């Protein structure tokens with residue numbers, strides 16, 4: 001087979017500048033998982049349906065299976081690996097642990113990235129809104145109740161953190 | 169997904185030139201339809217022309233009695249735009265009901281309208297509001313733009329640059345969502361502007377979005393749910409699939425139209 005030409009791509013992932021020469025058809029999720037070995041971002045469906053692959057690109061939740069790495073040229077990308085500070089979990093991660101917001105854990109990275117985006121846009125949404133906002137994230141285990149509880153708690157924790165920051 | 173060459177022009181002119189000169193080239197906007205289609209190998213362009221670096225395509229502005237939305241404005245930005253929410257709230261609500269938050273962060277109005285999926289939401293709004301589609305070459309009225317399933321009046325090297333929506337006095341969109349795909353099983357957009365009343369239906373027509381002229385005539389007498397009483401639409405020419413029969417879709421059209429008029 002003919003060699004497919006590669007193109008240079010540079011972006012920031014979890015605060016670190018990274019660059020690579022990639023085939024143009026490389027999806028962001030492929031680059032993250034196979035290129036950077038950041039395997040926390042999962043591929044559940046590869047058809048844009050399940051949300052297991054959600055990461056943040058320039059501060060917005062997107063499905064990393066439905067965006068080319070080359071479309072992220074110059075972008076700030078945050079994955080599930082970028083949330084914790086060392087051993088200290090992000091408040092949303094902590095809330096998922098506290099409220100048993102996961103069973104097998106496969107959907108969890110995408111759920112948490114979606115939840116953090118939700119908190120950033122909406123503050124502390126009510127239960128109905130949380131469920132609507134989870135439209136693009138599918139979980140095959142939990143039945144969602146504890147995920148919704150966890151997100152509610154996580155949003156409140158994040159809001160408190162912001163108040164603390166604002167007060168300081 | 170088959171391999172392709174990736175191009176990122178800095179201007180609409182550059183994008184149009186790439187379409188005209190490169191073999192089998194396709195525009196990439198939000199990629200929320202095109203990339204899944206390429207993964208399924210239902211599309212296999214040799215050249216991908218990414219519009220994302222053309223900045224002025226993202227603007228949303230008011231021009232007189234019109235709201236003008238750039239082709240690259242995302243569903244999320246239309247849903248949250250104060251200009252759209254204040255002047256055409258039905259359009260903001262429609263955009264906020266497309267897919268899910270991640271799809272809305274990437275998907276664009278230009279991509280949706282160019283794609284003309286028979287179950288997409290935006291075509292119903294563009295046709296009901298009597299919007300004008302601006303391209304790099306000309307301006308097209310909504311009535312002459314949509315040309316059947318996944319088909320539009322766009323030429324090979326034509327790029328949608330913006331869509332201008334006149335402000336209606338009353339408007340509402342009601343969507344019966346397919347719970348699996350999130351697209352419209354049936355969606356009805358009702359708009360009143362002066363004496364012009366339009367009722368458009370998406371999700372149901374075997375030829376894509378269409379105007380329900382009987383309902384428009386009935387509402388022209390009096391814009392009220394009562395005017396629709398006893399009115400029904402024939403199931404012939406409507407889609408049937410595993411999700412809904414043509415008869416069920418016909419029923420839903422009447423129900424969604426009444427709800428839209430009540431909400432407008």
Ligand SMILES: Cc1cc2nc3c(=O)[nH]c(=O)nc-3n(C[C@H](O)[C@H](O)[C@H](O)COP(=O)(O)OP(=O)(O)OC[C@H]3O[C@@H](n4cnc5c(N)ncnc54)[C@H](O)[C@@H]3O)c2cc1C
Nearest residue numbers: 197198199200201202267275276278279282288289328350
């Ligand atoms: C999970 C999921 C759920 C969805 N749910 C819905 C839904 O409920 N309702 C709905 O309406 N849609 C839905 N969509 C589709 C979504 O709205 C897409 O964003 C939209 O259809 C295409 O827009 P895009 O910007 O992603 O275009 P792309 O996928 O980039 O492009 C689509 C087509 O338009 C062409 N094109 C793009 N921009 C232009 C332009 N400026 N000028 C000319 N041609 C252009 C491209 O060449 C391509 O052929 C869903 C998608 C997904 C993945």
Ligand code: FES
Nearest residue numbers: 044045050051065
């Ligand atoms: S893997 Fe991306 S949405 Fe399922």
Ligand code: FES
Nearest residue numbers: 103105139140141
């Ligand atoms: S915890 Fe198993 S898929 Fe959600």
